[in-house]
Amino acid sequence: MKAVLCETLGSPETLKLVDLPAPEPGRGEVVVDVAYAALNFFDTLIIQGRYQTKPELPFSPGGEMAGVVSAVGPGVEGLAPGDRVAGYLGYGCCREKVVARADQLTLVPEELGLDRAAGLIIAYGTTLHALADRGALKSGETLAVLGASGGVGLAAVEIGKLLGARVIACASSAEKLAFARERGADEVLDYSREDLKVRLKELTGGHGVDVVYDPVGGEATEAAVRALAWRGRLLVIGFAAGDIPKLPLNLPMLKGADIRGVFWSAHATREPAAHRAELARLFDWAADGDVSAHVDVALPLEQTPEAIARIARREAKGKILVRP
Secondary structure (H helix, E strand, C coil), X not given: XXXXXXXXXXXXXXXXXXXXXXXXXXXXXXXXXXXXXXXXXXXXXXXXXXXXXXXXXXXXXXXXXXXXXXXXXXXXXXXXXXXXXXXXXXXXXXXXXXXXXXXXXXXXXXXXXXXXXXXXXXXXXXXXXXXXXXXXXCCCCEEEEECCCCHHHHHHHHHHHXXXXXXXXXXXXXXXXXXXXXXXXXXXXXXXXXXXXHHHXXXXXXXXXXXXXXXXXXXXXXXXXXXXXXXXXXXXXXXXXXXXXXXXXXXXXXXXXEEEECCHHHHHHHCHHHHHHHHHHHHHHHHHCCCCCCEEEEEEHHHHHHHHHHHHCCCCCCEEEEEC
């Protein structure tokens, strides 16, 4: 089978397309013929050894995928060859076939395309966990989404609206903001041209933002905390800007505010029942058209380096997939 491998840590150009033996399932395992593997910002880091997960070399990038079950091992119940499934594996999905534990896979409704299912799990799973669980976002509250045109950002715009929030999409260009507006954002803010703190205060009539969804980090984080309302919550999703911010702790103190970490992959591992319930809710939303699970582009497997490079250049509007 064909697989994209990271054999030495480095830039996307160092990835190689190789032939590997087809895998066989062990006890409790399933082999899936991958229809689409989805890429995320952390793929730009994991291939450089800069992510908290550091797989043993060589490994394939791609943390999530969707496809069709081709073989099941002993002890597997509830899954059979021909079933359409999607799953979060952490890494290893950029190949023609993957082996996964049965409990890592979720059945995909027939009404939902495998391309959209492949890109749902991490971006939308992170976001539903962040907003509903960690952020306790309530109907009628104001949600500011930083990096609103990327995969997790668009998910936050859409899920925020489904949860009844007034959504302010924040991004770095008019084109990206127009895209977020199409996905349901009530207000938009270009933080490459406008002062983030000042404008968020203006858009909330001086009240401040109830919840900030922050996958960006860098200097935007402190500005967003300064724009929080009383008892506001900043959700730490990631650091796409590259810098991990260091906050003056008097800011959350004076606002009675919370800085809440969102470590979705640990949540999925530590709280599997809640994770599966969230995925079922997301797949139903997607099948009904309530969330777009927008795919920006699906490139051939051999173009995985270019797919990851596009994410590193912040060119993605929605999800970037590769297809074996």
